[in-house]
Amino acid sequence: MTEPRKYLTAHAPKNIWAELKLPNEDARVRAMVKSGFNVELLSNVANIIGLGPALVAQSLGITNTTLARRRKHGHFTREESDRIFCLIQVTDRATDLFEGNRKSAAQWMQTSVPALGQKQPIEMLQTTADTIAVLNLITRLEFGVHS
Numbered sequence: 794m795t796e797p798r799k800y801l802t803a804h805a806p807k808n809i810w811a812e813l814k815l816p817n818e819d820a821r822v823r824a825m826v827k828s829g830f831n832v833e834l835l836s837n838v839a840n841i842i843g844l845g846p847a848l849v850a851q852s853l854g855i856t857n858t859t860l861a862r863r864r865k866h867g868h869f870t871r872e873e874s875d876r877i878f879c880l881i882q883v884t885d886r887a888t889d890l891f892e893g894n895r896k897s898a899a900q901w902m903q904t905s906v907p908a909l910g911q912k913q914p915i916e917m918l919q920t921t922a923d924t925i926a927v928l929n930l931i932t933r934l935e936f937g938v939h940s
Contacts, residue, residue, distance in 0.1 A: 809885045813837055826878050829868035835860075835877060842884055842899040853880060854919040879924040883914060886931045906930070 813834060816822055839846040850860045853876040855869075863869050869877065887898035902915040908930050909917060917923035 809838075809841060809881060809888065812841065813881065815881075822878070826874045827871055828874075829870055830874040830877050832863050832867055832869065835869070838877065838881060838884070841895065842902065843896065844899070844903075849880070849915075852915045852918065853877065875921075876918055879918045879921075880915075883918060883924065883927050883931075886928060887914070890931050890934055908933075 810817060810822075815825070835850060836846045839849040842849070847857060847860065850857070853873070855863075855873055855876075859873075863873070868874075883902070884895075884898065887902055888895050891897040891901065903913050905911045905913055909926060914927045914930075917927050
């Protein structure tokens, strides 16, 4: 008689918020955005999505010279931190859309999407209105609405 097999549960990749060591309390994250994220956070997000920090900063409307100044200062402004927050939120949702596959999520974020006017989702994180459009598209795709 053979022994029953033991099945181990597969471990999903860490939640991006936890991986970035951001608090899971909404109020604390909002306070961090208001006070300005640490500059290292941008590099960490860039690594997670597989892009260079300069390219990610550029997609958020942060120029190379501004990025250099922020590195000296150590923190982003409130507005820049808000855009980084949007990037994290979209990355998290896109990763969920692709069932935990960050590589596929990152690839989708860099692909021109007809529903976004042929823009790449990563290009649409400079304003709240554009970010909401990307998040709404992800929601539609999750429910199978492709128009």
